[in-house]
Amino acid sequence: MRKLLIPGVDKRLLVKDAVRQMPDLTRRRFIAGGASLGALTLLTGCDVSDSYSAEALLTKISKFNDAVQAAIFNPNTLAPTYPESAITQPFPFNAYYGVDDAPDIDGKDWKLEVRGLVENKKPWTLDELYQLPQEKQITRHICVEGWSAIGSWTGTPLHHFLKLIGADTSAKYCWFQCADSDGYNSPLDMATALHPQTIMAFKFADKILPRAYGFPMKIRVPTKLGFKNPKYVVSMEVTNDYKGGYWEDQGYNSFSGS
Amino acid sequence: MSSTTVNSGDERSGMRPVAPDASGSRKVLQPAWVRIVHWVNAVAIVIMIMSGWQIYNASPLFPFAFPRSITLGGWLAGALLWHFAAMWLLMVNGLVYLVLGFATGRFRRKLLPLSARGVIGDTKAALTGKLSHDDLSTYNQIQKLLYGGIIVVGILIVLSGLSIWKPVQLQYLTALFGGYDIARYVHFACMALIVGFLIVHVALALLVPKSLRAMIIGR
Numbered sequence: 140m141r142k143l144l145i146p147g148v149d150k151r152l153l154v155k156d157a158v159r160q161m162p163d164l165t166r167r168r169f170i171a172g173g174a175s176l177g178a179l180t181l182l183t184g185c186d187v188s189d190s191y192s193a194e195a196l197l198t199k200i201s202k203f204n205d206a207v208q209a210a211i212f213n214p215n216t217l218a219p220t221y222p223e224s225a226i227t228q229p230f231p232f233n234a235y236y237g238v239d240d241a242p243d244i245d246g247k248d249w250k251l252e253v254r255g256l257v258e259n260k261k262p263w264t265l266d267e268l269y270q271l272p273q274e275k276q277i278t279r280h281i282c283v284e285g286w287s288a289i290g291s292w293t294g295t296p297l298h299h300f301l302k303l304i305g306a307d308t309s310a311k312y313c314w315f316q317c318a319d320s321d322g323y324n325s326p327l328d329m330a331t332a333l334h335p336q337t338i339m340a341f342k343f344a345d346k347i348l349p350r351a352y353g354f355p356m357k358i359r360v361p362t363k364l365g366f367k368n369p370k371y372v373v374s375m376e377v378t379n380d381y382k383g384g385y386w387e388d389q390g391y392n393s394f395s396g397s
Numbered sequence: 398m399s400s401t402t403v404n405s406g407d408e409r410s411g412m413r414p415v416a417p418d419a420s421g422s423r424k425v426l427q428p429a430w431v432r433i434v435h436w437v438n439a440v441a442i443v444i445m446i447m448s449g450w451q452i453y454n455a456s457p458l459f460p461f462a463f464p465r466s467i468t469l470g471g472w473l474a475g476a477l478l479w480h481f482a483a484m485w486l487l488m489v490n491g492l493v494y495l496v497l498g499f500a501t502g503r504f505r506r507k508l509l510p511l512s513a514r515g516v517i518g519d520t521k522a523a524l525t526g527k528l529s530h531d532d533l534s535t536y537n538q539i540q541k542l543l544y545g546g547i548i549v550v551g552i553l554i555v556l557s558g559l560s561i562w563k564p565v566q567l568q569y570l571t572a573l574f575g576g577y578d579i580a581r582y583v584h585f586a587c588m589a590l591i592v593g594f595l596i597v598h599v600a601l602a603l604l605v606p607k608s609l610r611a612m613i614i615g616r
Contacts (some may be wrong), residue, residue, distance in 0.1 A: 200482040211566055218565045279577060281564065284473065285456035287577050362565050390474030392481065397565040 205394040209328060212396055218336055218361035221277045226344065227288035230280075232351045233365065234319070242318035242371040246355050252374035255314075258305025265355050269341065271295040271303070276336055278361035280368070281397055283386075292359040294340035298333045306377045308333060314382050315358055318371040325369045325384035327360065328394065336361050339372075364395040426533050426611040431503070434494045435612055441490060442591065444469060444483035449588060451476030458585055481562075488555060495548075507536055508545045516542050530605050547594050554587035 232238045250262040275293040301308055313332040317323035331337060340359040341348055348354045353370025360368050366386045376382075387393045427435075447469035454462045455473045470476025498504040515538035522528040528537060536544065560571035560580045574580035602609045610616075 197478040197482055200485070201478055204481050211563070213566060216566055216568075219568055279564070281577065282456070283477070285452065285561075285581060386474075390478060392477065397563060 201390075201392050204392055208392075208394040208396045209330065212330055212362070214330055214334055216362075218278050218397070221279070221289050223277065223291070225289045226277060226291055230290045230343070230352070231286075231288055233282060234370075236320060238351050240320060241350055242320070243350060244318055244355055244371060249355050249373070251356065251372065253304055253376075254374060255376040255378045256307035256310045257377050260304075265341075268295065268339070268356070272299065273341065274338060275342075275345075276338065276359070276361065278336065278359075280361075280365050282365040283391055283395065291344045292338065292340040292357070293342035293345065294338040294356075294359065296335060297337045297339055297358065298335070300339060301332065301377070310377050311379045312377070312381065314376040314378055315369040315372050316374045316376075317369050318373050319385075321385065323369060323371070323385045324382070325367055325387065326382060326393070327358070327363075327367065331360060331362055331396070334360075334362055362397050364391075364397060366391060367395050424534065425615050427615050428501075429615065430493075430497055432612055432615060434490055434497070437486065437490045438494070441483050441487040442595075444479055445487055446588060446592065448476040448479035448483065452480060453585070458581060484555075484558065491551060491555065498548075504545075504548075508541050511538060511541045511545065530608070533605075533608055533611055543594060543597070547591065550587050550590045550594070554584060554591065557581075557584040557587060 232241075234241065246265045250264055251268065252262050253260050273293050273295055275291065277289060277291045279287050279289050281287045297313070298308075301313075306313075308329060311329055312326045313329065314326045315324060317325075327337075337358070337360050340353075340357045341355065343349060343352045348357060353372075356372045357370040358368055358372060381393075384393070447467065450463035451465075451468035451470045452473060454465075454468065468476065470479050519528055519538040523537075523539060528539075530537075556570060557574055557580045559567055560574050561577065561584055564571040564577045564580075571577055571580055574583050602612070
């Protein structure tokens, strides 16, 4: 394990490069194992033979923390809102790739696919989505890394859209898939999906969402950490199955509520 | 102040009648519950600090990062897993400590009375080498200040941590700290105070080994 820690090489990027070469099934295990094997190696200075049990324990506690957070999530508690003057200028671009590698989507060709436990699976064009009622919010985006920034997003409340497509809102998750190069995806628990401030955002600062911030559609969830706010969304699946997510599979807590 | 410690010594001799030893080594200085919560807290706080440093490195508040060799978790996700696991140990153990500390009267007996004049007097005595540590059952004014103060810092680091973790659900708590961004600085400052305390605390425990022995075997 020590040999994997090359000085001057960012382990996160190293692992990501390695993972790209791997089939999906091994991927989750390896990453989850890698994170804490490395941790234990750093802690003790030597390999811990039963580190998988520490790994398993940490994963179990993280699942317990999912349940605790779901329990204290109040569907009526609104995220604080701010005046226009509080908006962070410029609002940071943040992804695991540079802004030049961000998906460049042609709005005319793009369609939002809707799958899973919904009555109407018809795909939606951008023009059709723009016809839906929209709300504006100025809220704080909090990154899992710790920094925060206040932004202004405008879009359709997700609960409105879910009703419109006849989604089974007793299902457990809305699972979003995105156009990012590595196939970003993220599950959103249904209680949060139905929260009044969870919106399908089409605008940032009153202008059509720029490419850097997720054109054509970002799911803005002010009650979650930033990585649970997928950009460049291409499809939504309503499902009872936990299908994992890009960062969730690498060890970030899945609920990650604010 | 020493009545409980004497009493527990008496109870022990009642159960196991042997002649009291003149050196007073049979006096229980640290009851079992104090020793247990102390060492559980030691494990929890070390995990919290080391994983916290790794989390800090993901988005530093100041122009420095902690060397990876002294952090825990390998990277941000691993550190967060450790941090949000050990927080339960820290919080539950801390609550047990606070409840028992008040309920048994230990806080009142050990940490009071405390006065500015006393602290200044004892600081002078310490600096001139006149502060005695012969009687470990009684804290001097500096000890009272530091042990009482670190409890307050401990409460603040948990509350500021909760306000960073849940700035929406616990938004009134977060507002109390001046908002999310300022709460991060409060959390960091509390960590720095605890690390400072730990350096002095561990150094003195090693300088006065019988205090370390008392925290391990009780006397």
